[in-house]
Amino acid sequence: MERTSPQGVNIKSQDKKDDFIAPTPHNTPIVTAPIHNRQHTSTTMAGSFTPNAQLVSDLQGKLGSLIGAPTGYIESLPASVQRRLDGLKCYQSEHAKLETEFHKEIFALEKKYLGLYKPLYEKRSQVVNGSLEPTDAEVEAGKKVDADSDDEAEEEPAAKTDDADSPVTGVPEFWLTCMKNHGQIDELISDRDQEALKHLTDITLEYLEDEHAFRLVFTFAPNEFFTNTKLTKTYFYQTNPSIGDIVFDHAEGDSINWNEGKDLTMAVESRKQRNKSTNETRVVKKNIPTESFFGFFDTIAIPEAPEEEDELDLLQDQIEADYEIGEEFKEKIIPHAVDWFTGKALEYEGLNYDDFEEDGEDFYGEESDDDDDDEPRSQQRAPECKQQ
Amino acid sequence: MERTSPQGVNIKSQDKKDDFIAPTPHNTPIVTAPIHNRQHTSTTMAGSFTPNAQLVSDLQGKLGSLIGAPTGYIESLPASVQRRLDGLKCYQSEHAKLETEFHKEIFALEKKYLGLYKPLYEKRSQVVNGSLEPTDAEVEAGKKVDADSDDEAEEEPAAKTDDADSPVTGVPEFWLTCMKNHGQIDELISDRDQEALKHLTDITLEYLEDEHAFRLVFTFAPNEFFTNTKLTKTYFYQTNPSIGDIVFDHAEGDSINWNEGKDLTMAVESRKQRNKSTNETRVVKKNIPTESFFGFFDTIAIPEAPEEEDELDLLQDQIEADYEIGEEFKEKIIPHAVDWFTGKALEYEGLNYDDFEEDGEDFYGEESDDDDDDEPRSQQRAPECKQQ
Numbered sequence: 001m002e003r004t005s006p007q008g009v010n011i012k013s014q015d016k017k018d019d020f021i022a023p024t025p026h027n028t029p030i031v032t033a034p035i036h037n038r039q040h041t042s043t044t045m046a047g048s049f050t051p052n053a054q055l056v057s058d059l060q061g062k063l064g065s066l067i068g069a070p071t072g073y074i075e076s077l078p079a080s081v082q083r084r085l086d087g088l089k090c091y092q093s094e095h096a097k098l099e100t101e102f103h104k105e106i107f108a109l110e111k112k113y114l115g116l117y118k119p120l121y122e123k124r125s126q127v128v129n130g131s132l133e134p135t136d137a138e139v140e141a142g143k144k145v146d147a148d149s150d151d152e153a154e155e156e157p158a159a160k161t162d163d164a165d166s167p168v169t170g171v172p173e174f175w176l177t178c179m180k181n182h183g184q185i186d187e188l189i190s191d192r193d194q195e196a197l198k199h200l201t202d203i204t205l206e207y208l209e210d211e212h213a214f215r216l217v218f219t220f221a222p223n224e225f226f227t228n229t230k231l232t233k234t235y236f237y238q239t240n241p242s243i244g245d246i247v248f249d250h251a252e253g254d255s256i257n258w259n260e261g262k263d264l265t266m267a268v269e270s271r272k273q274r275n276k277s278t279n280e281t282r283v284v285k286k287n288i289p290t291e292s293f294f295g296f297f298d299t300i301a302i303p304e305a306p307e308e309e310d311e312l313d314l315l316q317d318q319i320e321a322d323y324e325i326g327e328e329f330k331e332k333i334i335p336h337a338v339d340w341f342t343g344k345a346l347e348y349e350g351l352n353y354d355d356f357e358e359d360g361e362d363f364y365g366e367e368s369d370d371d372d373d374d375e376p377r378s379q380q381r382a383p384e385c386k387q388q
Numbered sequence: 389m390e391r392t393s394p395q396g397v398n399i400k401s402q403d404k405k406d407d408f409i410a411p412t413p414h415n416t417p418i419v420t421a422p423i424h425n426r427q428h429t430s431t432t433m434a435g436s437f438t439p440n441a442q443l444v445s446d447l448q449g450k451l452g453s454l455i456g457a458p459t460g461y462i463e464s465l466p467a468s469v470q471r472r473l474d475g476l477k478c479y480q481s482e483h484a485k486l487e488t489e490f491h492k493e494i495f496a497l498e499k500k501y502l503g504l505y506k507p508l509y510e511k512r513s514q515v516v517n518g519s520l521e522p523t524d525a526e527v528e529a530g531k532k533v534d535a536d537s538d539d540e541a542e543e544e545p546a547a548k549t550d551d552a553d554s555p556v557t558g559v560p561e562f563w564l565t566c567m568k569n570h571g572q573i574d575e576l577i578s579d580r581d582q583e584a585l586k587h588l589t590d591i592t593l594e595y596l597e598d599e600h601a602f603r604l605v606f607t608f609a610p611n612e613f614f615t616n617t618k619l620t621k622t623y624f625y626q627t628n629p630s631i632g633d634i635v636f637d638h639a640e641g642d643s644i645n646w647n648e649g650k651d652l653t654m655a656v657e658s659r660k661q662r663n664k665s666t667n668e669t670r671v672v673k674k675n676i677p678t679e680s681f682f683g684f685f686d687t688i689a690i691p692e693a694p695e696e697e698d699e700l701d702l703l704q705d706q707i708e709a710d711y712e713i714g715e716e717f718k719e720k721i722i723p724h725a726v727d728w729f730t731g732k733a734l735e736y737e738g739l740n741y742d743d744f745e746e747d748g749e750d751f752y753g754e755e756s757d758d759d760d761d762d763e764p765r766s767q768q769r770a771p772e773c774k775q776q
Contacts (some may be wrong), residue, residue, distance in 0.1 A: 087522020378497020
């Protein structure tokens with residue numbers, strides 16, 4: 001078939017419609033991927049991942065005048081066709097207004113259903129934390145759930161550990177176990193973090209009243225690490241009127257009030273120093289940042305001025321990964337916690353533990369060492385002894 | 389920290405809750421990825437990608453007894469904790485019922501909004517196919533859309549091709565151009581396909597009345613290739629009651645009534661044969677399957693009996709890719725066609741042309757040759773001459 005020239009040289013319009021060759025931008029791609037997008041799964045109902053306007057603008061700046069620059073192919077079209085395209089753009093903007101309403105209705109539905117789920121979440125929390133025992137009827141119904149999905153009658157396990165002598169309260173380490181069973185989230189949890197996350201008693205979802213945003217609330221029992229009883233992370237959306245979509249804007253996390261020497265996002269580096277005059281040695285301690293799940297509560301700052309290309313790429317990756325983790329809590333861990341605890345979720349999720357490693361990068365945009373075990377990724381010695 | 393033994397050896401319950409170490413399946417992963425899932429983006433509102441039950445069962449069969457097999461960690465928990473987990477499963481099944489209702493409401497919302505979008509789609513179709521000219525007011529409004537999004541007043545292009553002498557009908561090759569500007573879809577289009585796709589006059593979305601399914605309808609002007617005026621592809625969902633989700637089940641496409649010698653999914657291979665007695669040569673022609681966009685209308689058959697592991701992987705990849713393409717038409721091309729025509733969609737989509745190539749595989753699960761140009765992927769000579 002005929003091809004148009006890359007710069008959309010004026011084409012001769014011909015009598016027969018079928019012979020008319022519309023210049024197409026695919027012959028002259030403006031840019032293959034204006035914003036690097038790893039295209040991970042998103043089960044978001046009300047929003048999709050798009051970084052905020054400032055960041056997009058910086059990223060576009062970095063790509064110079066390529067993005068959005070006319071390549072001439074539209075201009076090369078006959079006047080009558082351009083006029084029709086303008087008409088189509090008008091219809092598209094009407095469409096975008098309707099789409100915005102659609103997304104608002106979905107968001108409202110999400111809120112409505114959160115309200116319906118809440119009594120179940122509250123019962124779950126009470127059972128997990130030991131203030132409520134399920135009724136016999138509930139237990140029987142719960143046993144049937146597994147029996148149904150296995151397509152066979154559930155066998156009563158032969159022997160259970162009897163804890164009558166030393167009763168266990170609730171379901172210990174429920175939320176830590178849920179998180180550890182989620183590959184992407186497990187990646188973020190250091191051995192030191194686990195000691196703190198044992199005190200996690202609930203993870204809940206809230207929607208903000210007046211703003212288009214959702215908030216994850218992590219509730220902790222009193223612990224030696226920090227004084228906060230709740231740590232929250234809030235994800236804000238904005239409405240993109242030109243495409244009718246609701247897109248992610250930015251996230252804000254709480255600051256953690258670490259107890260002295262307990263900051264899990266910092267590691268202590270000790271070095272010996274010798275005094276040249278006295279020949280005495282002393283140990284100098286220095287705090288250095290280390291990877292920790294609690295970095296999740298850091299607010300990623302978006303710089304005012306455009307930065308270096310590499311830094312922008314890293315920032316983009318960080319924001320995207322951060323948004324994904326928030327989504328995983330919102331759409332998977334919170335709604336289906338017991339299935340994450342038991343591992344059943346792994347069956348129906350088709351969850352890929354290697355998701356981030358596929359990209360050769362971990363959450364922090366650094367090369368992964370393919371280290372799949374639970375060794376701490378920092379060079380710090382685990383504070384407590386380890387039993388294999 | 390302490391670790392539990394891989395097979396969830398009975399643990400001693402202790403007096404202090406904090407000392408209790410819950411065995412976690414992450415120490416003994418059942419399987420890292422029960423179903424290979426590339427985790428491409430999905431903007432689906434009402435459904436998520438999960439292949440149908442038979443396929444899952446085959447895939448699980450292939451993984452032997454590993455999936456769903458108890459690793460013993462749940463059984464190792466104290467009886468009181470197991471009882472609580474059964475209670476939690478009961479609440480989870482109540483939650484799943486609500487989720488099913490939620491997904492049904494979203495599906496109903498999608499249908500409602502399709503009804504609202506329809507008048508705009510009909511006008512679009514009329515303008516594209518030349519039976520309606522936009523009003524001056526619509527054209528002015530359309531010009532303003534671009535001016536707004538560019539944050540500057542739209543400059544009137546200096547010179548337009550005047551087609552008063554040889555008027556062009558509608559917007560020629562509108563849908564072909566939209567499709568060519570979408571990286572994943574463009575991958576599927578051979579040069580021969582383009583000749584047929586020039587006759588594509590509309591792509592629309594329908595929901596089935598009684599079933600949980602959506603249908604893509606491709607409308608064609610009379611053409612030399614096939615006699616169908618419409619080609620449809622229908623995606624069926626099923627409700628997964630155990631997780632409350634609506635999941636993709638299978639897709640069905642129309643058969644194409646190809647005109648003699650015009651089947652674009654077949655290529656003719658010519659070979660010379662020499663008769664050993666007479667020493668005469670003759671040309672033998674053979675039809676061999678070739679890659680074509682029109683393969684999209686093939687219904688992927690799911691075999692009754694489990695197949696070889698490699699075949700199942702390939703099948704899984706094909707079904708997933710096929711579903712993704714359907715989703716792209718439903719969620720992107722149809723709602724925002726003019727933006728795909730002009731290339732504006734590339735700006736806000738962050739669309740990655742290399743999506744499939746990242747996996748080192750193309751739509752058909754074969755190794756990609758990283759061939760980014762528009763050369764036909766089949767070995768066939770393009771039927772018409774090519775002008776650069």
